[in-house]
Amino acid sequence: xxxxxxxxxxxxxxxxxxxxxxxxxxxxxxxxxxxxxxxxxxxxxxxxxxxxxxxxxxxxxxxxxxxxxxxxxxxxxxxxxxxxxxxxxxxxxxxxxxxxxxxxxxxxxxxxxxxxxxxxxxxxxxxxxxxxxxxxxxxxxxxxxxxxxxxxxxxxxxxxxxxxxxxxxxxxxxxxxxxxxxxxxxxxxxxxxxxxxxxxxxxxxxxxxxxxxxxxxxxxxxxxxxxxxxxxxxxxxxxxxxxxxxxxxxxxxxxxxxxxxxxxxxxxxxxxxxxxxxxxxxxxxxxxxxxxxxxxxxxxxxxxxxxxxxxxxxxxxxxxxxxxxxxxxxxxxxxxxxxxxxxxxxxxxxxxxxxxxxxxxxxxxxxxxxxxxxxxxxxxxxxxxxxxxxxxxxxxxxxxxxxxxxxxxxxxxxxxxxxxxxxxxxxxxxxxxxxxxxxxxxxxxxxxxxxxxxxxxxxxxxxxxxxxxxxxxxxxxxxxxxxxxxxxxxxxxxxxxxxxxxxxxxxxxxxxxxxxxxxxxxxxxxxxxxxxxxxxxxxxxxxxxxxxxxxx
Amino acid sequence: xxxxxxxxxxxxxxxxxxxxxxxxxxxxxxxxxxxxxxxxxxxxxxxxxxxxxxxxxxxxxxxxxxxxxxxxxxxxxxxxxxxxxxxxxxxxxxxxxxxxxxxxxxxxxxxxxxxxxxxxxxxxxxxxxxxxxxxxxxxxxxxxxxxxxxxxxxxxxxxxxxxxxxxxxxxxxxxxxxxxxxxxxxxxxxxxxxxxxxxxxxxxxxx
Numbered sequence: 001x002x003x004x005x006x007x008x009x010x011x012x013x014x015x016x017x018x019x020x021x022x023x024x025x026x027x028x029x030x031x032x033x034x035x036x037x038x039x040x041x042x043x044x045x046x047x048x049x050x051x052x053x054x055x056x057x058x059x060x061x062x063x064x065x066x067x068x069x070x071x072x073x074x075x076x077x078x079x080x081x082x083x084x085x086x087x088x089x090x091x092x093x094x095x096x097x098x099x100x101x102x103x104x105x106x107x108x109x110x111x112x113x114x115x116x117x118x119x120x121x122x123x124x125x126x127x128x129x130x131x132x133x134x135x136x137x138x139x140x141x142x143x144x145x146x147x148x149x150x151x152x153x154x155x156x157x158x159x160x161x162x163x164x165x166x167x168x169x170x171x172x173x174x175x176x177x178x179x180x181x182x183x184x185x186x187x188x189x190x191x192x193x194x195x196x197x198x199x200x201x202x203x204x205x206x207x208x209x210x211x212x213x214x215x216x217x218x219x220x221x222x223x224x225x226x227x228x229x230x231x232x233x234x235x236x237x238x239x240x241x242x243x244x245x246x247x248x249x250x251x252x253x254x255x256x257x258x259x260x261x262x263x264x265x266x267x268x269x270x271x272x273x274x275x276x277x278x279x280x281x282x283x284x285x286x287x288x289x290x291x292x293x294x295x296x297x298x299x300x301x302x303x304x305x306x307x308x309x310x311x312x313x314x315x316x317x318x319x320x321x322x323x324x325x326x327x328x329x330x331x332x333x334x335x336x337x338x339x340x341x342x343x344x345x346x347x348x349x350x351x352x353x354x355x356x357x358x359x360x361x362x363x364x365x366x367x368x369x370x371x372x373x374x375x376x377x378x379x380x381x382x383x384x385x386x387x388x389x390x391x392x393x394x395x396x397x398x399x400x401x402x403x404x405x406x407x408x409x410x411x412x413x414x415x416x417x418x419x420x421x422x423x424x425x426x427x428x429x430x431x432x433x434x435x436x437x438x439x440x441x442x443x444x445x446x447x448x449x450x451x452x453x454x455x456x457x458x459x460x461x462x463x464x465x466x467x468x469x470x471x472x473x474x475x476x477x478x479x480x481x482x483x484x485x486x487x488x489x490x491x492x493x494x495x496x497x498x499x500x501x502x503x504x505x506x507x508x509x510x511x512x513x514x515x516x517x518x519x520x521x522x523x524x525x526x527x528x529x530x531x532x533x534x535x536x537x538x539x540x541x542x543x544x545x546x547x548x549x550x551x552x
Numbered sequence: 553x554x555x556x557x558x559x560x561x562x563x564x565x566x567x568x569x570x571x572x573x574x575x576x577x578x579x580x581x582x583x584x585x586x587x588x589x590x591x592x593x594x595x596x597x598x599x600x601x602x603x604x605x606x607x608x609x610x611x612x613x614x615x616x617x618x619x620x621x622x623x624x625x626x627x628x629x630x631x632x633x634x635x636x637x638x639x640x641x642x643x644x645x646x647x648x649x650x651x652x653x654x655x656x657x658x659x660x661x662x663x664x665x666x667x668x669x670x671x672x673x674x675x676x677x678x679x680x681x682x683x684x685x686x687x688x689x690x691x692x693x694x695x696x697x698x699x700x701x702x703x704x705x706x707x708x709x710x711x712x713x714x715x716x717x718x719x720x721x722x723x724x725x726x727x728x729x730x731x732x733x734x735x736x737x738x739x740x741x742x743x744x745x746x747x748x749x750x751x752x753x754x755x756x757x758x759x
Contacts, residue, residue, distance in 0.1 A: 118579050172590055180583045210590045215597030219704060224602065226694045229686050233694050297597065303604045 001510030003162030015402060028270070040120035042105050043526060045127050047424055047497065048452050049174075050417060052131055053095050053409050054490035057410070059138070059481040060090030064403075064448075066477035072469045081150040085242055086141050088249045089149075091406050092257055093167045094134050097209075099413045100260040101171065104178045104202045107420050110519035111196040113187025115529045115539065118180040126174035150242045154227050157238075161224040166477070168217050172210065179206040187518070189537035193284065194515040195541070197270075197277075198416075200284055202265025204291035208256045215297040216248045240376060243394065244302050250398040251363045252316055253296030254405050262287045262327055265349040268419050269331050271514050272346035274337030283330035291321040301394070308374045308395065324360045328353065341388025342514065344434025345419035351438045355408030355445040362401045362453055373397040373456040397456025402447030407482050411441040414489045421493065422511035422524040426500030427472030429492045445477025500525065510539050516541040560616065588743035591706060596749045598699045599754050604721040605691050606758075617759060620683060627678040628756035631671050635745045638667035642738040645684035649721060649731045657726075657734070662719040664741065668711045675704050695753060703744070703751055710744045713737045 065089040070080035105127075109117050115125050136356065140147035140159035147156030173434045182199050186192075192200075219235075223244060227236030235244060247253055266287075270277045277283060293316055299307050309315050331353065340346060366373050374395050414437060421429035451471035500506055506525040515521075520543055522530050539545050609616050615624065645660035667723070686693040717737040722724060726734050 047739050119583065160732055176583050176586045180579055184579045206586075207669035209588050211593050214590045214594035215600075216593050218601070222598065222694065222698050225686075225698045225701075230694050231689055233689050233691050235694065259594050303601055393631070463654075 001393065024119070040116075041528075042109050042120060042123065043424070045117075045120075045123050046102045046104075048105025048127055048131075049098050049105060050424065051101060051494060053098040054417075054486050054493070056090060056134060057095035057099070057486045058490075059482050060087045060095050060504070061479045062487065063087030063090065065476045065479035065483070068472045070480065072476075078151060080431060081242075082141055082148040082152065084246075085149040086138070088246070089137075090166070090401070091402075092249055092254075093164075094258045096370040096406060096413070097171050098130060098174075098411050099410075100202070100205070100257075100416075101174045101178065103264070103413065103420065104260065105174065106424055107201045107416075108178055108181055109185070110423065110522050110526060110530055111199045111517050111533050112182055112185060113518045113531060114181055114185035115531065117165060117177055117179045118185055122445060123177040123324045126170045126177065129166055130170035130174070133163045133170060137163035138344065139168065143429070149245065151236065154236075154238075154275075159225055160225070161220050161227075164220050165217060166223075166242050168220075169214050172213060175206040175209050179210075186539060187534050193281070194537060194540040196263075196519075197266035197283065197287070198260065198263035201260045201266075201287050203296040204288050205259035208259065208291045208294060212253060212256060212295060212297040213248075218247070219244050219300075240302070246394055247296060247300045249402055250299075250394070251296070251366065251401050252294050252299065252313075252320065254297070254402050255294035255320060255360075256291065258359075258405050258409040258412075259287065259291045259294065261352055261356060261409045262290060262466035263413045264329065264416040265353050266327070266334075266350040267517070268345040268415055268439060269340075269498055270334050271419075271512060271516055272341045272343050273334045273338035274341070274514050275334055276516075276544060277330065278337055279330050279538060281366070281440045282326055282385075284328065285361055286323040290320065290327070292470050293320040293323065306368070317367045318364045320366050321360045324357055328357065329336045342435070344429075344437070345415045347417065347435055347438035348415035348441065350548070351442045351445075352408050352415060354442065355411060357406055358445070359401055359405040359408055359449070362397075362404060362449070366395075366401065369499035371457065375456070375458070395456060396452055396458075400449040400452030400454075400456060402449075403478070404445050407441060407445035407448055407478070410482060410485070411438075411445070414441065414485060417489055417493055418517070419512075422497060422507035422527060423519055423522070425496035426491055426506045426525040427496050427504065428507050428511050429489075429496055433492060437488055440481050440485050440488075444478045444481035447474050447480070448482060449475075451475040451478075482505060500545070509549055510543070511552065516544050517544060568656060578732055580732045580736045581739065584739050588740055589676060591740075591743055592747060595699070595703065595750065597720070597739060598695070598702065599750055602695045602699060603754055605695065607753050609634045609691070611671050616692065618684055618688065618692055621692070622683045623756060623759050625756060626676070627674050628752050631674050631678070634667045635748050638664050638671075639742055641667060642741045646731065646735050646738045649734050650728050652728045654721070656673070657721055659717065661714060661721065661734075663715050664714055665711055665718070668707060668714075671707060673702060675700065699751060700753065705746060706747070707744050710737070710741050713740055 039045065063083040067080050067084040067087060070077050070083075103125055105117060109115070109216070136159060139145060140156060140163055141152075145156045145159060146153040147158070149159040149160060150295055152160060156216075178203070182195060182203050182258075186195065192440065195203075198514070222235045223241050225234075226232040226234065227238075230236055234240065266277065266283055298304065299313055302306055304310075374397070392517075414434075417424065418429050418431070418434040452475045454464065455468060458468075509523055510520040511524055512520075517540070518531075518534070518537070523532075535542075606616050613659070641660050641664040644666065645657050648657035648660055649655070679697070682696070684693040684696065686697055715736040717726075717733040720733055728730075
């Protein structure tokens with residue numbers, strides 16, 4: 001057995017109800033703080049990721065709102081650009097990516113019929129490294145420390161870059177654990193084209209993350225070395241740092257962080273449509289193509305000036321619409337073959353898909369030179385138009401695309417938390433509250449992103465700059481609504497988990513009564529080892545096979 | 553919404569201890585392949601920036617290397633040769649463990665580590681003779697020290713990985729039927745060698 005291989009009974013140290021010890025010789029699972037800190041149980045790690053990332057999400061949406069409020073005022077704070085950079089990086093590395101990794105850490109082993117996640121100790125180490133690095137990153141931005149990007153001092157910035165490197169390395173480690181689980185630990189008969197959509201989307205997202213985030217890490221390393229040991233020559237100059245790092249939160253790279261959203265949407269819609277996914281190969285291909293077209297490591301404006309006008313970049317932005325439309329076609333096909341139930345995960349998935357479609361359209365429009373959307377703040381100043389920005393070389397329009405895609409992915413993440421709530425916490429989260437979140441998230445996405453898209457037209461629309469304050473106010477309202485949605489997710493999630501730990505009733509295994517994939521065959525919450533002996537899987541929907549009396 | 557249903561019996565968790573883990577299909581190898589890909593992309597990003605900056609400066613009719621700097625070929629060539637030899641050694645180790653030839657496997661793993669140490673030693677000497685001061689306005693020192701320094705760090709990581717696998721091989725954990733750990737270490741090692749080939753060409757040959 002490899003050093004990292006551990007049997008489920010050794011690794012799952014959570015207090016899953018129903019776990020049994022037939023020999024009576026096992027050491028009791030630690031409970032309380034020891035059970036959390038020392039756990040290699042994929043469900044415990046997943047819960048920790050989800051809860052922590054939702055709390056970080058509240059912070060990051062708050063920081064983005066602060067920047068908007070500052071932009072409206074006559075006197076700008078020196079700290080506002082720092083709030084913006086922390087908010088933007090936080091949306092990706094403290095909120096979206098860890099939220100999906102948390103869901104995947106908990107759910108992917110169940111979906112592929114594995115007893116545990118690959119490298120459970122590495123997965124636990126990745127979580128704690130990520131959490132500590134996240135806290136360090138926030139601390140480094142404190143005025144007393146003096147770090148942060150866009151305005152920090154070199155002494156404090158060392159902590160910022162150390163934290164950023166820690167975040168990315170931890171998230172990549174967690175990603176490796178998840179991809180390896182899907183690739184190597186699938187149950188008998190589950191070929192790669194039979195894995196549930198969420199697991200497939202995590203493979204695609206993980207692959208793209210492994211190909212792009214190390215490049216971003218290279219940017220961080222270069223800035224760190226130059227700022228710390230150099231004069232600095234170029235990379236470490238405080239005013240130029242954000243321009244080197246911002247490609248990771250703008251299109252096309254921002255779409256990479258939304259890939260798992262497609263998996264959640266597909267799984268939830270098929271479940272609540274009560275139908276097998278038609279054209280499954282097309283949907284799998286659409287998710288893969290969406291990922292491939294999100295590759296953005298080359299789109300670094302600092303080293304590749306004029307990349308926004310490059311035909312490859314423009315074509316990539318336009319082509320990404322195709323997989324989204326293919327995916328939409330697949331979802332419509334699902335709905336046509338079944339009778340949809342309007343449960344909260346379904347509604348939130350629909351909202352996420354609509355926002356993602358809007359984000360893809362907006363991204364495609366960015367390449368249209370006649371609209372002047374690629375105008376940077378530096379170019380606008382030459383036309384006597386002043387817009388509050390952080391980097392003078394960054395088109396403000398891209399913030400709008402980013403905000404819409406982030407809220408779309410957040411809506412899918414929230415749909416996932418409600419959808420798999422019974423597995424994650426032990427009981428279903430309140431469905432009525434979840435339904436309420438769908439319109440909130442739709443409005444949040446529109447308000448958060450559309451104002452920046454409109455501001456992108458400022459070069460061509462006379463007088464639009466005069467309305468900038470109203471547009472910033474709308475964006476602040478959108479961020480506040482997104483934060484509210486997170487609050488209404490993390491609250492019920494913690495309450496449900498606390499109720500189950502306190503001995504409350506747990507949900508049925510197939511909590512929605514319509515499960516198609518293997519996670520719905522495990523207890524809610526899953527017992528240690530997840531499953532007993534599983535029959536051979538012969539289709540992507542093994543539970544439907546069984547319900548329909550076919551071979552499974 | 554449909555009513556909650558009971559799970560069919562054949563998928564219901566049984567009230568027994570979970571079955572023993574199945575023979576895992578090369579988990580360590582797959583994970584190492586992804587880690588190696590990430591490592592290669594890290595250097596691809598850095599070398600891409602290096603070549604872009606160099607082309608920009610030379611395109612502006614500027615001088616790329618700082619005055620009085622010294623970029624010798626001898627040390628990088630020796631490093632490349634040592635790394636290529638180490639690649640052969642680590643592959644020899646994999647082959648030996650596949651044949652259950654443990655003495656040869658230990659010897660090959662040991663020689664791999666020796667070659668690794670030699671490269672680290674040569675890199676330290678090379679940095680001493682480069683004669684480039686990082687605290688200048690030139691881009692070259694920052695780029696060269698970041699790229700070469702990161703590669704040395706990664707190589708040390710590969711040595712630790714290989715060393716761990718060597719100790720496990722000493723403990724008898726790897727055989728002709730199960731040699732994933734040694735194979736994974738070899739894969740990561742080869743990735744470091746490939747990276748150095750590009751560094752050698754981009755930095756020390758093209759200058």
